[in-house]
Amino acid sequence: MTATLLLVVLLLGASISGSGPAHSAVGAEPPAGTPRTVVSLTFDDGHDDQVDAARVLSGYGLRGTFFVSSGLIADEPGPTDPMPTKMTLAQLRDLQAAGHEIGGHTVTHADLAEMDAEEAQRQVCNDRTKLVELGLDVTNFAYPYGTASRDLEQIVAGCGYNSARGLGDIRSPELPRVTFTCEECPVAETIPPADPFRTKAPNQVENTWTLADLQKTVTDAETTGGWLQLTFHHIDATGASLSVPPSVLDAFAAWLAARAPLGTVVRTVDEVIGGSQQETVEYPPAPRAGNLLRNPGLETPSHDSALPACWQSVGWGENRPSFTVVEDAHSGDVGSRLDLADYVGGDAKLLPTLDLGTCSPPVESGRAYDLGTWYKSTGETQFEIYVRDSDGSWTHWTSSPPFPPTDEWTHATYTTPPIPRDVDGLSFGLNLRQAGTLVTDDYSQEVDITWDEFLTRSIAATWAQVRRTFTAPFDNPASLSILASPW
Ligand SMILES: [Zn+2]
Known part of the structure; x- marks a missing residue:
């Protein structure tokens, strides 16, 4: 490593001092x-x-x-x-x-x-x-x-x-x-x-x-x-x-x-x-199980804003939204309240941060996802769903049917259509489209698994366990590691 660095330094010295043909295309040599x-x-x-x-x-x-x-x-x-x-x-x-x-x-x-x-x-x-x-x-x-x-x-x-x-x-x-x-x-x-x-x-x-x-x-x-x-x-x-x-x-x-x-x-x-073009390295988000969201109960504050960590506000049109962390909670200590004022048009909502996978979890195309949020609202609300393409850019995808206003904690749930091709991330939130107040807490996003898939996976897992049991005595780590990776 040190030798390589030294070589690069030496090469750089040579090219910048102007004698290398690749780097002396412009101009003549300076005065000594x-x-x-x-x-x-x-x-x-x-x-x-x-x-x-x-x-x-x-x-x-x-x-x-x-x-x-x-x-x-x-x-x-x-x-x-x-x-x-x-x-x-x-x-x-x-x-x-x-x-x-x-x-x-x-x-x-x-x-x-x-x-x-x-x-x-x-x-x-x-x-x-x-x-x-x-x-x-x-x-x-x-x-x-x-x-x-x-x-x-x-x-x-x-x-x-x-x-x-x-x-x-x-x-x-x-x-x-x-x-x-x-x-x-x-x-x-x-x-x-x-x-x-x-x-x-x-x-x-x-x-x-x-x-x-x-x-x-x-x-x-x-x-x-x-x-x-x-x-x-x-x-x-x-x-x-x-x-x-x-x-x-x-x-x-x-x-x-x-x-x-x-x-x-x-x-x-x-x-x-200088230096050569090195190999590229890619970091896909790690697969997750269960509730795919980070900070789903909004309990962890962010360092620098009034929003919970891993959450951001998104809106459009003419209105004045304000988001506050409040003690009105479905579980835990806090929820998030949206007050929407001066409403002319558009909407506002809280979403898992539109990022590359830490806050907005990875999704698989072809799968459906179960979304859920507990809410209280003075007006009708609905899920607005955004998707991330493989280039890392976000677009609005679809909306759920509306949910009615309510004073009591109510669970809004929605199962998405199958995720389109070339989509690898999802983010969603309940919106307000009129002046009023919406309090939310305890968000969830889970893979929607059919019974067929559940049974197929259970059989595969059992079979893998059987094979592990029979292979283990032969002490063959290579085949073990293959067998141990489920699905
Ligand atoms: Zn820049």
């Missing part, structure tokens, strides 16, 4: 003694306007790195569909074919600090697996929101990434809205970075940055040499907080390309970090 500065232009979140950004870069012979979320890649629009706001798979493949780099950014642009390790693993690893399956060479990662930690660094490394970009540890322009400018920070990251799984970068580029600010981060970096990763989001003229006008990017790219003779070059993150 000039510190070498490498700039990476990175673009986050796969916005459709980044196609134009890539075109600008390509016009100057520059290549960028685009960090995208596999669950947020846009479908190819039909002839009458509006233009998507995210890049499509075809656009991402075009970027890669043009020499730009595609990196990973979690399945759903998740704040990894907000979830347990298993869910974070799914967010990071399954994203990379999906992107690679789609034909993209993904070797580097960027933390959404820049949230990193020692544990997360290990997870990212375990997913087969070669590096991960942090944010805010390199000196950044002093700007009105930016409170953290990191005055004492270095002006550039080292090559290779001391910690490849939390590489240092300035704050993300905002609309308050001028061309001169962008140029100053580069000229500052040139005083020591090293690596400067700049992070862009939108390249458009909307003036939104994370938007940079195309004209500014164009002028900056032209200025950057002209600095090659001074020893400042633009490289993708992959060109700076």
Whole structure:
């Protein structure tokens, strides 16, 4: 391991110093003694306007790195569909074919600090697996929101990434809205970075940055040499907080390309970090039995909101929902109360968090599921059911028949239709569609097992036990382990 790392470091040193043919396409050698500065232009979140950004870069012979979320890649629009706001798979493949780099950014642009390790693993690893399956060479990662930690660094490394970009540890322009400018920070990251799984970068580029600010981060970096990763989001003229006008990017790219003779070059993150494309790793949610929900009685509070852990509020339309944890409980100490005010339209409800499997449990297509919730309500209510597809994105699937208003704890139950193909997760909740109050507690989601299935499984289990009994004396661990795995 140490030897491999050392080799990578040596190779990196060689390629960045400019003699390697793969990395010296742009510009001539700098004057002797000039510190070498490498700039990476990175673009986050796969916005459709980044196609134009890539075109600008390509016009100057520059290549960028685009960090995208596999669950947020846009479908190819039909002839009458509006233009998507995210890049499509075809656009991402075009970027890669043009020499730009595609990196990973979690399945759903998740704040990894907000979830347990298993869910974070799914967010990071399954994203990379999906992107690679789609034909993209993904070797580097960027933390959404820049949230990193020692544990997360290990997870990212375990997913087969070669590096991960942090944010805010390199000196950044002093700007009105930016409170953290990191005055004492270095002006550039080292090559290779001391910690490849939390590489240092300035704050993300905002609309308050001028061309001169962008140029100053580069000229500052040139005083020591090293690596400067700049992070862009939108390249458009909307003036939104994370938007940079195309004209500014164009002028900056032209200025950057002209600095090659001074020893400042633009490289993708992959060109700076090096290393090969490692095997992908996937973490499907572990199968569960019984009540599939986490925190079904709402007893465990979340760290940072008024909602119970593993639960979120979802709603639409014009209304004002508020959720409170209350002492009115069907069992245990608490339930959850929804008060819906200023109602014009839409609905509101509490759901198991729409995630990749920790809170919203995995389901099998073709199976039906029994859903249940105890409730009291001033108005009619019904289950709204959402499903997660294999890309990790959620859509509304179906609704149950309505349940009547009631002052007494009442058990609302519903058996879903068979789960459609390509669906691997489910989330559900009782809604309110009028002003009023709904209290819920003790949710359940179980596989709906038919008698046929129950009998088949019982016979199979008994038969497996018989075979185990007869095989054991022969002391054959291989056959035992096969026989011991039921169904
Ligand atoms: Zn992002």
